[in-house]
Structures are given as structure tokens and as C-alpha cells.
Amino acid sequence: MPRSFLVVILLLLTSTVFAQHTQRCGHQISAQEKQLQQQFIPGYFGCNFINKHERTLQINAYIVLDSLGAPGFTEDQLNNALVTLNDDFEPSGLQFTICKITYIPNFQYNYFIDVEHEDQMTVEYYEPNTINVYFCFSVTRNGGIVCGYAYFPGGKDFIVLQKGCITDDNHVWSHEMGHFFGLYHTFETDLGVELVNGSNCETAGDIVCDTPADPDPDGNADQNMDCLYTGPTTQDSNGDWYIPPVNNIMSYYPDACVCKFTHQQYIRMIDQFLQFRNYLW
Ligand SMILES: [Zn+2]
Structure with missing residues (x-):
């Protein structure tokens, strides 16, 4: 086989693997955030309507420049990503506007490492009571x-994003904004393993009941076959078959499958916003 052909195959394989994992994030909950969540009183989930809360929140966007002073992420890309973010949040009534774009002339932050750069960067570049969003070439969190x-909620008003992960047709920014407003991953097990029959959906998994139990933190779904879940875990402890939410923004399923938040995820985000982040401008 010619060498160039091998390279093409390798590149294709690499890009496929990358594409399948672009939802992957470094979210974890601190003790302080956990403590705040214990005070949380969920809203009323009984009726099929969303407690819409019309608010437009201010985003301070920071694009970190590389060593040659190039942004590597255009304002058009930023604005297009903002359109997707606002589309995803539209049913909640929460919308976002970019009040200012700041270019950070420190290429070290472009290779962002949480333990090395977060404290320093958020002292130098941070506007209180707004959502501070940083775009970096790479983002390392807990060593990955x-x-x-x-x-x-309870943590910094801060989101850091990898420039290469933000495209017009994915929901990475919305996924992180979901965490920012108190959503867990659909496959979360920190609070207990959610059962397929939904009997513990208010206390286990992502503690949202209209997102089916999701056993798979790796997001294995066949993108070429209607995004069917491909395992490996097929049944829960009751022997019920998993039908995970492969289309949910808070899952890790491939971008091609992911497209939405659910009704109760919107309710939870609004509740969390009103209780914990209502100070935002
Ligand atoms: Zn996440």
C-alpha cells in the first residue's frame, strides 16, 4: 500500500475518533458547589410548560492570541457559535449577548492548563457578574x-473552551453552559446509578426525569445508523434494556446525534439560574 494512502487512512481514523469525542468536557463539582446543590429546591415538574424567564445575559468573550499574535478563532466563528447557543437556550427564555471581545496577548494561556493558568487568568481577565468565556487553542483539565x-452555580462565572471544538454545527458551548446552570451529564453516577424504569430518576443519575438512564460515559452510538446506541452496557441491574438519550446535549454521544435539551433540563436550568445565578447582568 502506498505510504500516502496509509497517511490518509490514518488521518481519517484520527478525525473520526476526535469527532466522536468533541462533547467531552472536564466538568467536576467542587465541595462548595455540592453544598449549594443541597439547598436547591426543584421547581414544579408536573405540567408541560417551561417557566420561561426572559433575560439576556452578558458574555465577556476572551480570545487568547498565539505566539505570533494570531487569534486562531474569528469573530465570525464566535458569532456563529453564539447563534447556536441562543437557539439551544431559546425555549428557556435565557439568551446571551457578547458585550465585549478581548484579545489576550499571552500565548501561554493559549495552551491552557487549569492548575497553572486558571487563577492567574481569571484575576487578569474577568468581569464580575457577567459570564466570562475564554477561547484557547487547547484546554487541559485534571491532566487531560x-x-x-x-x-x-456557586463556582466562578467562567467557561473555558477549546477553539477547535467550537463549530457552527455542534453544541459544545451549550453543553458547558448547561453545567454552568446546574445540569449534570446524562450518564452521571455520583449521586447514584439511574434505573431504566425511572423509579430513582429524581435522586440518581442526572436527577432529571425526562432524560432516560444513560449507562455510557463514552457515548457509543452508530452515527451512520440513526444514532443507535451500540453498548457496551445493555441492561441495568433490573435487567431492563437501556435506551439512552443519544440526542442529548449533556451526553457524550457523537455531535452528529446530539441536538437538544429536554423540557426538564430547561426547568432545572431556570430554577438554578433564579436561585443561584440571578445576580448576572
Ligand atoms: Zn460536560
């Missing part, structure tokens, strides 16, 4: 490269 991370 991720597409981004955000803090739950």
Missing part, C-alpha cells in the same frame, strides 16, 4: 485535554 469546562 478536554473541549472545555465550566463551574456549577
Whole structure:
């Protein structure tokens, strides 16, 4: 086989693997955020309507420049990503506007490492009471490269994103904004393993009941076959078959499958916003 052919195959394989994992993020909940969540009183989930809360929140966007002073992420890309973000949040009534774009002339932050750069960067570049969003070439969180991370309510008003993960047709920014407004991953097990029959959906998994139990933190779904879940875990402890939410923004399923938040995820985000982040401008 010619060498160039091998290279093409390798590149294709690499890009496929990358594409399948672009939802991956570095989210984790601190003790302080957990404590705040214990005070959380969920809203009323009974009726099929969303407690819409019309608010437009201010985003301070920071694009970190590389060593040659190039942004590597255009304002058009930023604005297009903002359109997707606002489309995803539209049913909640929460919308976002970019009040200012700041270019950060420190290429070290472009290779962002949480333990090395977060404290310093958020002292130098941070506007209180707004959502501060940083775009970096790479983002390292807990020792691993991720597409981004955000803090739950109670944490900093801060989201860091990898420039290469933000495209017009994915929901990475919305995923991180979901965490920012208190959404867990659909496959979360920190609070207990959610059962397929939904009997513990209010206390386990992502504690949202209209997102089916999701056993798969790796997001294995066949993009070429209607995004069917491909395992490996097929049944829960009751022997019920998993039908995970492969289309959910808070899952890790491939971008091609992911497209939405659910009704109760919107309710939870609004509740979390009103209780914990209502100070935002
Ligand atoms: Zn996440």
C-alpha cells in the first residue's frame, strides 16, 4: 500500500475518533458547589410548560492570541457559535449577548492548563457578574485535554473552551453552559446509578426525569445508523434494556446525534439560574 494512502487512512481514523469525542468536557463539582446543590429546591415538574424567564445575559468573550499574535478563532466563528447557543437556550427564555471581545496577548494561556493558568487568568481577565468565556487553542483539565469546562452555580462565572471544538454545527458551548446552570451529564453516577424504569430518576443519575438512564460515559452510538446506541452496557441491574438519550446535549454521544435539551433540563436550568445565578447582568 502506498505510504500516502496509509497517511490518509490514518488521518481519517484520527478525525473520526476526535469527532466522536468533541462533547467531552472536564466538568467536576467542587465541595462548595455540592453544598449549594443541597439547598436547591426543584421547581414544579408536573405540567408541560417551561417557566420561561426572559433575560439576556452578558458574555465577556476572551480570545487568547498565539505566539505570533494570531487569534486562531474569528469573530465570525464566535458569532456563529453564539447563534447556536441562543437557539439551544431559546425555549428557556435565557439568551446571551457578547458585550465585549478581548484579545489576550499571552500565548501561554493559549495552551491552557487549569492548575497553572486558571487563577492567574481569571484575576487578569474577568468581569464580575457577567459570564466570562475564554477561547484557547487547547484546554487541559485534571491532566487531560478536554473541549472545555465550566463551574456549577456557586463556582466562578467562567467557561473555558477549546477553539477547535467550537463549530457552527455542534453544541459544545451549550453543553458547558448547561453545567454552568446546574445540569449534570446524562450518564452521571455520583449521586447514584439511574434505573431504566425511572423509579430513582429524581435522586440518581442526572436527577432529571425526562432524560432516560444513560449507562455510557463514552457515548457509543452508530452515527451512520440513526444514532443507535451500540453498548457496551445493555441492561441495568433490573435487567431492563437501556435506551439512552443519544440526542442529548449533556451526553457524550457523537455531535452528529446530539441536538437538544429536554423540557426538564430547561426547568432545572431556570430554577438554578433564579436561585443561584440571578445576580448576572
Ligand atoms: Zn460536560
